[in-house]
Amino acid sequence: MIRFEGVTKKYDDSIAVDHLDLEFPDGAITCLVGPSGCGKTTSLRMINRMIELTSGRVTIDGRDIRDQPAAKLRRGIGYVIQHAGLFPHRTVVDNVATVPLLNGWDKRKARARAHEVLELVGLPGNFASRYPAQLSGGQQQRVGVARALAADPPIMLMDEPFSAVDPVVREQLQDEFLKLQGELGKTIVFVTHDIDEAIKLGDQVAVMRVGGRLAQVAQPAALLADPADDFVADFVGRDRGYRALSFADTPSLPLASEPTIELGASVDQARAATSDRWLLVVQDGRPQGWVEPARLTGPIEADSLHRGGTVARVDGPLRASLDAALSSPARRGVLVDHEGRLVGTVRAHEVLTAIEQTDRPRSDDEASGGIRLGKERG
Numbered sequence: 001m002i003r004f005e006g007v008t009k010k011y012d013d014s015i016a017v018d019h020l021d022l023e024f025p026d027g028a029i030t031c032l033v034g035p036s037g038c039g040k041t042t043s044l045r046m047i048n049r050m051i052e053l054t055s056g057r058v059t060i061d062g063r064d065i066r067d068q069p070a071a072k073l074r075r076g077i078g079y080v081i082q083h084a085g086l087f088p089h090r091t092v093v094d095n096v097a098t099v100p101l102l103n104g105w106d107k108r109k110a111r112a113r114a115h116e117v118l119e120l121v122g123l124p125g126n127f128a129s130r131y132p133a134q135l136s137g138g139q140q141q142r143v144g145v146a147r148a149l150a151a152d153p154p155i156m157l158m159d160e161p162f163s164a165v166d167p168v169v170r171e172q173l174q175d176e177f178l179k180l181q182g183e184l185g186k187t188i189v190f191v192t193h194d195i196d197e198a199i200k201l202g203d204q205v206a207v208m209r210v211g212g213r214l215a216q217v218a219q220p221a222a223l224l225a226d227p228a229d230d231f232v233a234d235f236v237g238r239d240r241g242y243r244a245l246s247f248a249d250t251p252s253l254p255l256a257s258e259p260t261i262e263l264g265a266s267v268d269q270a271r272a273a274t275s276d277r278w279l280l281v282v283q284d285g286r287p288q289g290w291v292e293p294a295r296l297t298g299p300i301e302a303d304s305l306h307r308g309g310t311v312a313r314v315d316g317p318l319r320a321s322l323d324a325a326l327s328s329p330a331r332r333g334v335l336v337d338h339e340g341r342l343v344g345t346v347r348a349h350e351v352l353t354a355i356e357q358t359d360r361p362r363s364d365d366e367a368s369g370g371i372r373l374g375k376e377r378g
């Protein structure tokens with residue numbers, strides 16, 4: 001457990017972090033989020049003593065971080081930054097082997113470990129001998145994460161690690177990161193200015209305000225349901241009610257059975273299957289997309305499908321079901337089981353009725369028993 005007690009950082013004429021009291025539980029991701037200049041990076045860097053605090057105390061497992069040399073402290077703390085910060089003249093494998101080598105491992109063992117963690121972050125063998133410039137932004141970030149993991153530190157500090165890549169890659173990196181964390185269970189401090197990222201990744205989210213003060217720390221669902229004040233409410237955004245649905249499991253929705261047609265079926269078969277404008281196409285029971293039978297000119301092929309519309313897991317969050325209903329050209333949201341097989345369809349108003357009947361996320365979780373780890377993620 002990392003603990004901040006009255007931690008303050010002053011520069012000549014300004015306060016970057018002001019009496020911060022905060023706990024970062026073991027095995028959990030704590031996101032520090034807030035507007036530019038609110039002291040997120042300063043807080044993060046005080047943990048590995050890249051920045052020395054002015055007053056207060058930071059402890060790791062009860063031990064003051066100033067009780068040991070900074071270099072030794074840092075060996076137990078991985079550090080990932082925006083743009084990865086890789087050494088441009090070293091190959092990927094040598095970049096990743098850096099910390100194990102510094103820790104005194106022999107070269108062969110360090111490289112073997114580097115290959116192992118590269119595999120973990122989804123960069124198989126042939127990437128190892130490339131140079132950073134020969135990788136995409138997303139791949140460079142993966143190398144950055146691999147490098148931080150190489151010495152298997154219990155703590156990882158991550159400073160906007162995914163913010164320099166495009167939104168699609170970012171989402172992919174976030175998903176992979178959550179999966180990896182599910183296996184590794186590190187204690188992670190994750191700085192971001194993006195509240196959506198904080199809510200998606202954090203087991204707990206600490207919102208900071210300019211002046212380096214803590215505005216609120218809570219689990220994501222509680223933060224959305226019950227922001228402490230106007231600043232937090234504004235920061236988490238006006239659509240927070242909708243986003244809170246990510247944490248509400250789908251109660252039993254009134255599912256309708258949906259007529260379907262197999263991919264490859266003829267025009268006549270499609271027209272006979274429904275009198276509705278839209279018909280759902282499946283392959284081995286798995287929804288593929290919608291067609292309009294009246295417009296078909298030949299057998300149903302993959303590229304004649306209207307692919308608009310998401311599918312949602314029947315046991316997933318309400319937000320996904322609502323998305324599925326709203327994005328479907330047929331206005332019927334497609335729900336599938338854990339293997340992607342069609343279970344039925346639901347309409348938006350039926351999801352909204354279910355939402356009306358759902359309890360709002362509780363905001364007093366912390367008070368009633370500490371933070372809950374390994375929450376379901378929506």
Ligand SMILES: Nc1ncnc2c1ncn2[C@@H]1O[C@H](COP(=O)(O)OP(=O)(O)OP(=O)(O)O)[C@@H](O)[C@H]1O
Binds near residue numbers: 040043
């Ligand atoms: N070396 C320094 N000297 C003086 N002031 C500094 C120094 N480093 C940071 N600051 C100030 O401390 C405050 C907090 O900076 P910090 O980088 O921690 O913010 P941040 O929340 O990480 O911002 P951003 O999201 O823009 O990176 C800012 O007002 C910044 O200008």
